Amino acid sequence: MNKRFAVILAAGKGTRMKSDLYKVLHPVCGKPMVQHIVDQLSKCSVEKTIAVVGHGAEMVKEQLGENIEYALQEEQLGTGHAVLQAEESLQGQEGKTVVLCGDTPLLTKETIEALIDEHEKKGAKATVLTASADDPTGYGRVIRNGDGSVEKIVEHKDASEEERLVQEINTGTYCFDNRTLFEALKYVNNDNVQGEYYLPDVIEILQKQGEVIAAYMTKDFNESMGINDRVALSRAEKAMRARINEKLMREGVTLIDPDQTYVSADAKIGKDTVIYPGTIIKGDVTIGEWCTIGPHTEIFNSTISNGTEIKQSVVHDSEVGQNVSIGPFSHLRPQTKLGNDVRVGNFVELKKMSMGNGSKASHLSYLGDAEVGEQVNVGCGSITVNYDGKKKYLTKIEDGAFIGCNSNLIAPVTVGKEAYIAAGSTITDDVPGEALAIARGRQTNKEGYVRKKK
Structure with missing residues (x-):
């Protein structure tokens, strides 16, 4: 059960970037954002990494090389559907699978390992990486039970007015029991505003099955930053530059x-x-x-x-x-x-x-x-x-x-x-x-x- 796997979601084109370059290939401090993710995972003793690619698949493969595996998502039908494309490589495997978005370049090795450690410590089937946001608009909200355990994650578009007041947000990074993940994904449907298969729905499915759902909150909100447009790209560049320069000093x-x-x-x-x-x-x-x-x-x-x-x-x-x-x-x-x-x-x-x-x-x-x-x-x-x-x-x-x-x-x-x-x-x-x-x-x-x- 000590094996570690990783799935990187890197299939989106990123239309809001207004660019011919696919989103995850946009550089942050001189390195494509998806390469930052792969480099951090390489320090975490991950046995197998699968990048789910779609738009610009060949360019992404050329950037990341042959040290990882690839799964093709021909039609973008949501994050749950994207993870399912990695099933062929991971089905039946015993271990833990970390799922990350290819547009979160500020995520660090330390936080990834802390997420896995929390998952193991709590004996959870799923653990969510969360963060506290001053302005959570656009993020999925983490809804907790009275005892602090995770009840569900609801996307901003589908959240009620009360749920939108919650400031704890889903960063889009998770740790799952590998076999449990792919079994639960089969029950995810697309009955939502976007008509997509959401990976966070797995949390609710497992919760209803009585499984333990844990959460680990990162201390640095910047690590949760997803890059969807040039404004966010510039913010990530600034945050990464500050991190690099502080380390050098x-x-x-x-x-x-x-x-x-x-x-x-x-x-x-x-x-x-x-x-x-x-x-x-x-x-x-x-x-x-x-x-x-x-x-x-x-x-x-x-x-x-x-x-x-x-x-x-x-x-x-x-x-x-x-x-x-x-x-x-x-x-x-x-x-x-x-x-x-x-x-x-x-x-x-x-x-x-x-x-x-x-x-x-x-x-x-x-x-x-x-x-x-x-x-x-x-x-x-x-x-x-x-x-x-x-x-x-x-x-x-x-x-x-x-x-x-x-x-x-x-x-x-x-x-x-x-x-x-x-x-x-x-x-x-x-x-x-x-x-x-x-x-x-x-x-x-x-x-x-x-x-x-x-």
């Missing part, structure tokens, strides 16, 4: 202005790092200790090592070493890898390249499809000319080379170790190590030109 990260700092749920940031306002950290990002990030910096799917400073810059899909200085106004595009003690200055763009320890490109340069060694100086306005209109080619700059200002390196080309490129050169051939390459027209002065022109 308690772990030793300094956020100068948490309300103006945007960090993804998957980011990892080391202690004594300082994040300035306007910084956006998205996706799978790891930032080390004693870093300074921002202001107005965007980092996406990248690794930043200890002691690095990045200000007013963009870093995407890149690896940055220790004690690196980036910005202001630098752009690291995908597949950039910087060693330690590197300097990338203002208005420098890097793409699909590596730069060894101690090298620098201080300003106004583009280095794409390049391998730059250690202790290399790339002068202002220098460019690796990597594209001929059809293909891209590699530029190699070996250790200790000096690239003079306003140089064009026409790939494929190699600049040897400790070689010098004279300012203003266009290099089309390999340069041997320790050589000086000059590739520019000789200066010609036309004496008296201006007087003759006049």
